[in-house]
Amino acid sequence: MENNNETQSRGKYLFAAFLAPFIWGFMSISVRWIRDYPAEDILYFRIVTALLVLWLYILLFRRKSLLLDFHKFQSLSRKGKIRQTGLIVLAALLIFGNWFTYIYAVNHISIQSAALAYLTCPLITAAAAYFMLKEQLTSWQKIALLIAFGSVCILANGSLIDVLWAITIAVCYAFYLIIQRISTGFDKLNQLVIQLSICALFVIPKLFYNHHDIPTTPIFWSTIVLIASLFTIIPLFLSMYALIKISSTTTGVLLYINPLIAFTLAATYFQEPVSPIKYVAYSIILVAIVIFNINAIKQTFFKPAGR
Template sequence: MKSFRYLAAALLAFIIWGFFSLAIRPLAGYASLDILFFRVFISVTLMMVIGVFARRAAWKETIQLFRKMTPAERRNWWLVTAGGGALLTANWFFFIYVMNHVSVKVASFSYLICPILTTVLAFFILKEKLRWQQWIAVALSLVSCVMLALGHFADTAFSLIVAISYALYLIIQRRAGPVDKFVLLTIQMAFSALCLLPFYPVWGHNPGWDGFFLGMTSLIAVCFTIIPLMLNLYALQGANSSTVGILLYINPLINFALAIFYFGEKVTVMQLIAYSIIGFSILLFNAHYLRAMFTKPMWKKPLDRVSGPRRRNA
């Protein structure tokens, strides 16, 4: 029963993120930078409070791990952490801008191609291997991008910017070492907040006095940042990473459905064909993960606990 909870937590996290557009679109009349400022400031404040009261052990482990590092390792860790914070902040800004000023459909496409793009970049940057089926899926994804760019080049460019910024963030996360993910994200968010703070008096419009704006950005910070993040971290303790990777596509698929059926965005025949191609490429790209899901348990096997030394047979 507990194993099912891990899977349910991952599923709920991606479903929540899938409905993110319902909280972002009502803020379309506000500047994207203002939304970013308040999302980062509120999120990092809440994460620090959670860290103090609920994640003390993780912080102590991180400090001990940091003390054991050599000066070169510490310098690299800070560079990776700062780079991750900068990329995450950039991704959030681009996503907010695309969602509110381009279309929900374009934003959803960004996260449809993001996992494939992440693997391709990891092939070139981290020298990770790709299966031949995955290379075919990459080629099909490229075809779909070209089809979408015909007559809608700016939209496709925005999709790629959002996808690339998050893909690079995920790759950098792999270089962060065995640090607690919540602690790492809190440090990255704190770095982001410190970098944004000097720009707020210059570029911010102080919409925090607006009760509606403050309420919606608080909702975004709590319901669409902190809660799904905690659910995802909990899920990764017991669910297989391949299973979580497949569930990741629930987020953009819900966004895409909302774009068409709720926000009334139009889809041309060419776009429909392109999205169908990217859907097939996703299935092909994740074929080995899908097979594993049906042939192996969808959650990790718990480690056997031994209470005391075993007695030898006399």
């Protein structure tokens, strides 16, 4: 009975890890709505809007949790405070870099370059988690990663520019996940609002000295609010929440859902030209996801009767 409860509890975190990249997969649609605006403007207003929404929510409904984390931080040793502060600042810098490079790639490189980034990201995350966090991999998981690596090599056999942008985007988010796994003991939503606040320290001065006019069109601001809430706060919190119980490697591999959706949108909704080999490569990646999570799938959906 205890194992059954543990499986159900872990299933909740696994679902959160799945839902985050699933939501992100559709983000390119909203980003394309405002492609005529500079990438940095989209990023700056995304961060500021997300920060305002999140602070409003926390101050209205989660003040007790914020105060508890504040006292917890105060009780840390000097070394502990420096460590936690360093992790938060580094996480903020990495997510800031990830967002900017992703938006620029979607609007000025190609949707497929952004999709390739989130194909590369799980491999970098798995390697970093294995060497830095000593996360163990089963034989099936190692096979799945090798299959995924082969597929990524097929997809990377194209534009060098696409590949370089993809690696930059991927490295930023992979190490962001690693840091979230290391940074424990504090409420994930409170950590997120602090990270966004640090990002805002870089953004707000830029807004004052921005050479572009502040957008006034309703489509821009409605899209920014959508990106800030649905495609920023919710999936980031879900991924951070998942890392409470799910390994960085598993969370990283589930990121493959993002490019699978992005690839489908690129080929159908955006009508980008896609070579037949890419359909094969993405199909192989889908198989790799199933193989990697085969044990979790068995435990969640094929539990023995009476347990």
